[in-house]
Amino acid sequence: QQQVKQSPQSLIVQKGGISIINCAYENTAFDYFPWYQQFPGKGPALLIAIRPDVSEKKEGRFTISFNKSAKQFSLHIMDSQPGDSATYFCAASANWDGGSQGNLIFGKGTKLSVKP
Amino acid sequence: DAGVIQSPRHEVTEMGQEVTLRCKPISGHNSLFWYRQTMMRGLELLIYFNNNVPIDDSGMPEDRFSAKMPNASFSTLKIQPSEPRDSAVYFCASSPLQRSSTDTQYFGPGTRLTVL
Numbered sequence: 001q002q003q004v005k006q007s008p009q010s011l012i013v014q015k016g017g018i019s020i021i022n023c024a025y026e027n028t029a030f031d032y033f034p035w036y037q038q039f040p041g042k043g044p045a046l047l048i049a050i051r052p053d054v055s056e057k058k059e060g061r062f063t064i065s066f067n068k069s070a071k072q073f074s075l076h077i078m079d080s081q082p083g084d085s086a087t088y089f090c091a092a093s094a095n096w097d098g099g100s101q102g103n104l105i106f107g108k109g110t111k112l113s114v115k116p
Numbered sequence: 117d118a119g120v121i122q123s124p125r126h127e128v129t130e131m132g133q134e135v136t137l138r139c140k141p142i143s144g145h146n147s148l149f150w151y152r153q154t155m156m157r158g159l160e161l162l163i164y165f166n167n168n169v170p171i172d173d174s175g176m177p178e179d180r181f182s183a184k185m186p187n188a189s190f191s192t193l194k195i196q197p198s199e200p201r202d203s204a205v206y207f208c209a210s211s212p213l214q215r216s217s218t219d220t221q222y223f224g225p226g227t228r229l230t231v232l
Binding site: 106 | 149
């Protein structure tokens, strides 16, 4: 129930295209859904995050769509650029009384390659 | 700020040897996390500390692993004895204080451990 399932495992997109990465969760106590971006040789870094009280959040070319009833959320990268090539992790966490003490539960990651 | 500092960046050792990984969190951050990243299992939380006190070590794989945080600016993760299956990238992350599920975690660059 603590798992976050992420797909696809890898994704190849042409420059200018839309990259879409999906995640699903089971634990209804999760109330925070961040996406982290990781470049080779670096640690993950927070990209964008959403709370379940909204269905969408946009920051520049990056958008999170959230479907509470389906327990799914996704990352959309518009006008994908070669510099976006990285591994993307979705994550989820719950409040202290949600059982996970606020810890982040990560998906397995999606390796995105944007071709020029 | 220099960010989270980890050392060494790379470690190659032989099976049975003791390995010590080090982490210096961001100054002023009171929560510290140790993660392990592998292709098969993704990012796994091993242990985390609040105000130098271990809060959740349920992710520590077995007794061969131990972690300490003697003060607010230093933590170690020790593996004794090491085994080939411990080969992974180990990340340290810190956050201001893990009292909310929305606190951002800042990751270090990681230590790539290879056990031969």
